Amino acid sequence: MKxxxxxxxxxxxxLNRIIQGHSDSIITPRGMRETSALVTTLVERAYPIECIYSSPLERAWLMGVSLAEGLHCPLIMEPSLKEQAFGLFEGIASERLTRCNPDDANALFERDANYCPPAGETLAQASHRIMHFLHNLQEAKEYQTVCIVSHGHVSQGVLAQLKEGVIDNFPRYAQPNASYSVFELVDGKCTGLRWGISTHLLKLER
Structure with a gap:
């Protein structure tokens, strides 16, 4: 399955570097242009996408709707694709967290996938629910090619596990806004992983 x-x-x-998690905020004008650029790119590349699964959080769901319309695919809401829950840190600027709680910020974003923010969940837990969903989808053998719409931090954990088999090096797997990664799942194993593809965004104005 691709x-x-x-x-x-x-x-x-x-844009303002505020921690989101399960909270939401509106798409910026640039974000709207990013969405159009991504839809155009996936249409041009003609991936034979049969179904789109999206996190129910509004910022991801809106991307899913645009992709479904552009690619003429069914769209299914999937709760397991949510971002990591950052608990009491949601709504706080990253710079403030780093200044006031440097050890927590470092553990959360750079060092420890098993660190749990207050009233939140660990990156390892969040990544596990997506990995579980992917493996169930692959085992069902219903589709040959699917599109998954999710979030930045949890995607780093998922990509690290797919590429290396462990989550430890999650910071290296950056997934910019409106970028995409492509990989194959064969008998539960990942092959041909390319991540953080964002060349379609290079000509966009700020």
Missing amino acids: VILVRHAETEWN
Whole structure:
């Protein structure tokens, strides 16, 4: 099964570097242009996408709707594709968290996939639910090619596990807004992984 893993477009909180998690904020004007550019690229590349699964969080769902319309595919809401829950840190600027709680910020974003923010969940837990969904989807053998719309931080954990078999090096697997990754799942194993593809965004104005 081929998987195209997409991150949602830029939001106001992305722009202002505010931690989102299960909270939401509106898509920026640039985010709307990012969405159009991604849809155009996936149409041009003619991936034979049969179904799109999206996180129910609005910023991801809106991307899913645009992709479904552009690619003429069914769209299914999938709760397991949500971002990591950042708990009490949601709504706080990343810079403030780093200044006031540097050890927590470092563990959360750079060092420890098993770190749990207050009233949140670990990256390992969040990644596990997506990995479980992917493997169930692959075992069902219903589709040959699917598109998954999810979120930035949890995608880093998923990509690390797919590429290396462990989550430890998650910071290296950056997934910019409206970028996508492509990989194959064969008998539960990942092959041909390319991540953070964003060349379609290079000509967009800020």
